[in-house]
Structure formats: C-alpha cells, structure tokens
Amino acid sequence: MEFTPIIGLEVHVQLLTKSKLFCGCPNLFNPDNPNVQTCPVCIGLPGSLPVMNQEALRLSQKTAMALNLNLANFTKWDRKQYYYPDLPKAYQISQFDLPFSYDGWVEVTLPSSGETTKVRLIRAHLEEDAGKNMHDESGRGGDSKVDLNRTGTPLLEIVSEPDIRSAEEARVFLEELRLLLRYIEVSDCNMQEGSMRCDANVNLHVHEDGEKIPTPIVEVKNLNSFRGVEAAIEHEIKRQIKAWETDRKRIGDVPKETRGWDADRGQTFGQRGKEDAADYRYFPDPDLVPVTTTDEQFDAIRATLCVFPADRRNSYVSDLGLSDYDASVIVDQGREYADYFDEVTSVCGDGKQAANWLTQDVQRELNDRKIEIAEFSILASVLGTVLQKIVKGEITIKSGRAVFTELLAQSDDGSDVTANSVDTIIADKGLGKVQDTGKIDIAIQAVIGNERNAKAVEDVRGGKQQAVGPLIGQVMRELKGADAGYVRQMIIDKLTS
Amino acid sequence: MDITGSTTGQLLDAMQNGTVSAVEVTQAYLNEISAHGETVGAFLSVDSEGSLTQAAEVDRKRSSGESLGKLAGLPVAVKDNICTKGLATTCASRMLENFVPPYDAHVTTQLQNADAIIIGKANLDEFAMGSSTENSALQVTRNPWNIDHAPGGSSGGSAAAVGARLASMGIGSDTGGSIRQPASFCGVVGMKPTYGRVSRYGLVAFASSLDQIGPFATDVTGTARLLESIAGYDVRDSTSVDRPVPGYSATVEQPLENLRVGVVSEFFGEGIDSDVDASIRAAIDVYRSLGAEVSEVSLPHTRYAVATYYLIACSEASSNLARYDGVHYGRRAEQFENMIDMYAASRAEGFGAEVKRRIMLGVFALSEGYSDQYYLKGLKVRRLIRNDFDAAFENVDVLAGPTCPTPAFKIGELVDDPLQMYLSDICTISANLAGIPGVSVPAGFSSNGLPIGLQLLAGPFEEEKLLRAARMFERETVWHTKRPSFS
C-alpha cells in the first residue's frame, strides 16, 4: 500500500512575561498553591476589563520574526466563545481573522537522512490561557477542582501547514522550535510544565491507481513530551493504515475525530466526539482596542534579535570551518553555550580549536560536575586566553590542558580565575614554549653535536628529512616545549645549508 | 434648612459655611428614605451605617482643616450594576442576588476620593436591560410623580431617587438611553457622556461598546459637578480615552454665543405624544429667544437605529453574560443532572425573561451562518448612523429633540410587548451607537402631571458645550425647580 503521512502541528507556548496577558497577576507556574495568582480580571468577575501586556506583544512579534512570519501592521483581538469551568469568562480572548502574524516557515534537518525541509507556518497568534480543571481521581464521581492561577497567561499559538511527513520530522520540528524560542528568550518551552503544548493533525494520502486519496483527519491530543509526539504519530499512522484497509473511509465521510495519546499503553484512544463542531461565535472584543505597529517599530525589534540557531549553525560551518556535527552540538545546547563558544572563538581566533575544547574538555567537566555552562567557573574569556596562546604557538596543546586543569583546581579552591591567572600559571609551571631563538639554537647545536645522533644527522644532511623526527624530539625535551615546526625548520636549515 | 429640597450647590455652600453638617445632610436623606423609600422603591439596599460614618469623616476632615473632595458630604445613589467593594452588587438579578464584589469600580473610588456619600445602591432593569425598571427581578420602582407609572429604565432607581429627593445625586449607566430616558420620566437632569469619557472598570457589562456611566442631579450644575468627579482616563479600561477633564462646573454658567441648534426631524415622528411635542417646541423657542440659530436637521438613518442597536447590544450582551454559569460566582442551581445541565439550569433560574430574550437574540446574531447577515451588518449600519451625526455637527453645535416620544407609561403597560418597549428608545439610542454625549433636562409636564424631558446631543467630548447649552435653557425655565408632591 502506498501512502504519504500528512501531519500538521498546532503548538501553544507560554510567553516569559512577568505578568499575565491582561492583568498584573504574576505569570508563574504555581500548581501547588491554587487560586492565589488571581484578580477580578482573570477570574472574570462582573465589571472587570482586560488591558494588553505590551511585553507579551513584543515577544510575540520577536517570535514571528524568528519564524519568518509576516507581521501585520494592524491586528486585533476577538472573543472565542465556549463554556468550560476553567474558562471563567466563557470566552477566550484570542485572534481570529487578523492575527498579528501569518505565512512563515521553519527549516528542519532530519538526523536520519540529513535531509533539510521547510515546514511552512500558517500563522501565529496571541491569546490567553485557561485555568486548570482537575477531575476527581477516585473515580467515585466527586467534584472537579478548578484552579485559575493559570488563567490569563499569555499564549502564542503557532499553527503549521500539514507539511510534515513523518513522526521524526514532527519531533525535530518541535525541537527546533523549542531551541529557537529559548534562544530568543521568549519561552522556556517546557512540555512537562505545560509551557509548550502540542496537538497533531494526522491523516494519510493513499496513492492508488493514479489517485491521491486523503483519509479522514484525526486530531491527536494529550501529547506531553517530544518523544510522546513522535511515538503517538508513529502509532497513529499505523492505526490509520489499518483503518483504511478495513473501512476505506475518505476525508469528509466522517467528521474530524479527536483521539488522546495514552503514553503508558502506547496507543491513541477515541475521545467522546462533540456532537456538533463548536460554534465559537467569534467577534471583535469590544473591550480591547486594535493594535497598530509601524515598520519602523518592527525594525527596532528586529535590531534586538540575536542570531538564530539555524543561521548560527550555518555560519559556524561556512565561516569557521566546523563540521555539521560540531556546529549542531554547540548550537543545540542552547544560546548560552553558543554564546560561550562565540566568545572563546573571538578571543583565540580559531573556531575549530574552540569547538574541540568546548565539546570535549569543557563538556566533560560540565557532565562530571552536573552543571550548565552558565555555572562553569572558567569564563569564556579565560578559556579563550588559554586557547589563544596555543593558537599563537606560545604553548603546546598538552600544556594548555595542564593550564586548564590548574585553573579548575584554583577555582575549586575558591580563588578567582582570570585571564591573568593563565599567564601566572604558565610562568609558574614553565609551560611556555621557548621562543628565545638563541636558546633554541644552543639546544639544537647540542643535539646535533651529540655523537648518538650522528647517523640521524648524516641522514638529514643527505636529504632524508624524515630522519629529523627524533632530533626534534630531543630538542623539545631539552627546551621543555618549543614550537616544533620552528625547531624542525631550524635543524634542517642548519644541516643542509 | 430644607436639605433635601436643596441643590448640590446649595448643600455644598451650607456645609462649607457651617449651616449644616455632613451628618445632618446624610441623616436628612436617610429620613426621606425611611418615609418614602418603600413607596418609590428606588433603593435595593441602603447603607445607613456606612453613609453616616462617611459623613462623620467629612465633618471631621472639615473641622481639622484637611482638604475635602469636590462632592464632600453629598449623598449619591449608585446604580446596582456598579461594583462597590463589600456591598452587594446585584444588577437586580437573581443571578447575582448574593454577589459581593471584592473590588471597587473606578467610579466608586472616584466618588470616595471626592468625599461623596454612597448612601445606597439603586434599582435597575436586570443587567441594565430594559426601559422601565420593570425587569428588575428584585423590586418594583415607581415614578415619584405618579406611582402607577414607571420611572423609566434601566437606571430607574437612580433617577427616581434623585426625583423623589432621596439622594442629592445619582449615578447610572446608559447603553441605549438608560440615563436620559429615566431622567426625562422622573423630572431630573441625566447625562450620558461621550463613550470613553468615564471608565467602565467595575461596571457590570451589558453591551461593552455602548455602555457609559453618567450622572443624575436635580439641576444642570449638579450634573456638571458630578461629571467632573467621575470623568477621566483609567488605565484599567482599554476603551478609556486619555483626555484632560475640563472644569465643567466652572464654565456651566457661561452661555454660548451664536449657538446653533439643530432640531432632529426624525425625533418628531408619528408616535410622539402631543404634550411632548408641544413642550419640546416651546423649549426650542426658548433657544430662539436667547438668540440661538435654530434649523431643522435630518439624521436619515434614524429609522435603522433601533434594529442596529438591538443586534449589536444583544450580541455583545450574550457574550458578556455567558460568564454567569454558577461556577465561580453567582447563582448555582440546586438540581441538575450534569455539568452542562448545571449551566443551563443555573442560568434559567438566574435570568429573567428579558435577559433570556436578549441573550437568545445575541447568540443567534453571532452564530455561524448568521453573523454576517446580522451582527456584521449591524456594525456597518452603525457607521452610517455615526456619519449622520458627523455631518450634522458640521453645521450645528447641538441637536435637540424630545428625550422620549412619550412621558412615563404605566407600570405593566408595555411589559408584554418587548418590541414596543424597544421602540420607545428611538430618540436616545443613536447617541450610544455613535458614541456621542447627550443630556436630558426637565422641559415641562404632560397634562396628567408627568415630566417631559428635552434632549440635547453634541459631538464627541463636547460635554462642556452640552452643559452650557442645557444651562442656558434651564436658567430661563422653572421646570427643574418642581418636586413631586410627597417629597
């Protein structure tokens, strides 16, 4: 059976504002202390009125820029009406026909194939979150509990076109989205805490006798992790294949179905369908006024944006010569990690060197110490200084590692480590490569003059340059570190001129 | 001193020069309420203790030389759809019969800052939906001029309180005429400010793009004084306009030179009562005699105003009242089978017939497949109605006409004919759709002794002009000095 999975994702992310979207209650994850972050506005008390949080809009517009979305100069808010105990006004303030952004895309690179595709975005709009409804777990049909702490939290709804073609792609899309939104500091995208939520719309295009037959769309909900999204979509595709083989139902034959993902059982289950599709009776919210933003204002926001992960990866590869792999490792660890890398690189001037040290030496320390880069005691400028000395040829890589170890030891002991500490350590431990050409000369003379080396000297004189190796080694040992390339050249010159 | 027969100006002077204390003033009004409160039924609740405490505080501040607000010691009746922290705010509905807001409306705070005395919460049509206060689920309010007649609505309680001299001022809300029409029926001055002039924060919403809070008083100057204290920008209301508030009471005495008055021909249509017609024509003659240039003006889309209003108002209302589901506040039914049933039963029990009717109309007008034809169309015709006013105000300063085509109807007369009731709003409704200010001033009496009101309308934020024009008329007449017989 030939088919193509057709997947679209609807993602909600909570924005990192201090206060809620329409009132001054704190925007904090607080599930253990219900109904303490509420006020007349977010409880929807009679007479209360909403006022738009300017920062929420700014963060939204920033996000749209990162997602290549078009930004609307004119946007407004609408009421989406339905009844549910966690929705105190019986309407959600959202955006209907004039969202603040539309028509964008996200680039996704699949690890399995290395292929890069574009997932188009239909729109992103700003709306308020509802509260939380908790059912009686005892199963005895007791009352449900409603906590309105979360009501009114700013939510960005991002809707993709059904461009996604596999469960893997869906997962990678979400990971890339999360990375991006964390980079621009708009959301912490934590699926466990609910600051990032995802529903998937899945169906198949069955290819049969030259025809492309779409099957009914299924909305999959209750996805609580990226792996869950991937697993649920995998499962759903398989289930739909079987369903097609059994009933051959096409899109439109049955209403759109909603299924929940049961992570424990690894399967989707039907949720009781709504008898009628909800009539949300959208209309412009008369309590909120429209928002106009000029192109100049958009430019000002654009100017505050950092470099995005995808662009950063590309520039590491093309400008610094990093491998795709290394570039991804660095960028995917988050913005602070990449910023650290950038600073080290700018100090030492060699991205590859910096990449090696970060992904190996530094990462090892972070793993061992179970810390994040932000807590690492050796600042980027300090590490950069060490690497700079390596790059300039002042110390060997091996010496560099020794300096690194010593810096860590000193900071563990409680001392402040700075760029100056690097010089001090090099001096104290005599780790500097000898630069004094006079000294090098003397050492070379000593080694050449040594009877034991007569054969090697003879060979080099005779044109066998490979024989110079052991001579270099001896000179290096004598000097306790020097520029190997320089020493080699000096010996050869001396013996062949 | 005849305290309750005095104007706000007279009372302020008397308290200022020590003739009476604030406590005496409040006590005098409380006595009136004791004597006639039940007959009129203006108040849903009277806060005797609280108001006397507030009055005592005013006296204390005065004697210790502390500065006092501009309304110090003046008792005010506040419509019971405006939130007062710690005091029941029922909206005259079984749905909110026991609702005590944990916060104050902006207007409430302003009244407190002005040292006014909130003497009680006034009756209204349930959720401000109505033109007679007969839709109150809790109480009947009677017209102080004839207790068999309605006080008008929806701010009938506030208007009747001021008319019956049970309070020196009143606060109401006007969505389609709900301040101006009861003012006209009760023989007092009532004003709807420009949309956005007064904050709606804490006003229980009926139709958000039409609602405005406004003042009642026995005379124009009192109205100006009250408006001055409640107007102004409020950051908590996104539709509030950030414009300085003129000193209305300081300029109200200044007549307007070369005043151009436009008489709206559509307001003198078929259904107009002959006494009303005569009084208003006479009122316009007064302007002529003052040197005003009087012309006839047409607002051609007037015939669509009631239909447009009901589509927009009911749509917004159906949404604003969707929150009353018995979950977080308000009445919850005792018997129900499940969640959805609980919602439906609570709302059925909590809402009266008119409210249900309007919710149904609004839900229908917004529903899929109909919203373009009804709600959206309403919004478009609204623009045409506003355009009519913009065009008119290019040539005149104020528009004039009757506030209502008839004087107060009998209680029970129109309650079974909703459409007929809606049509009595024909003169007032357009101003809400356009967002412009309007005022009703006493302009005479019908042959059976019921008050008649003259309505003046002006362009956006022209309240000062409106008040001065109103005062010009008032100064030449004695209608506003009349009081109902028992008061």
Add this chain to the structure above:
Amino acid sequence: MLSPEDVQKVATLARLKLSEEELEQIGHQLGEILDYVAVLDEVDVSEVEPMAHVADVFNAFRADETRVSLPREESLSNAPKTDGKYFLVPQILENA
C-alpha cells in the same frame, strides 16, 4: 421564521434551559424582532466598513509589571462551592 429546532439550538448554545412554553414564546418573540430587524435590508452597506469601536483609541497597553493579586479567600468569596482552595464543580463527563 425560526423553527422550534432552531430555537432549541440557540438555547443550547446559550446554555439556557427553557420549558416548551418558554421556547415557543421566545421563538415567537425572536421571530417578531427578526422581522423588525429586516428593515436593515433597505440599507446598502457594500462600501461601508464595520464600526466595532466608537472611540478612536488604538494601542492601549499596560507595562509588564506585577500587581498584588487578590488573597485566595477573596477570589473564592463568591463561589457557590469551594473547598477553601479550589472552585468545585460537578464532574465534567470527559469531552462531552
């Protein structure tokens, strides 16, 4: 003009439990009102922009600052049923 089924549909959307009588009466009254409202058919609005807001206000914002929330007792003070921490409602039949 509105069939009894239509009226019931609207009542369901409006979450109003109406008796047969009420449904009939409201249906009739709504019909009358809608007939009246048909007067708007006379108006040509093809070139007219809808007017959802009358005040010429745009960009009404507040700064992203926190304000003191209501103490829990006040938030719950008008709730028909609470356990002191949560609003309590009858169990919702899952995804009804």
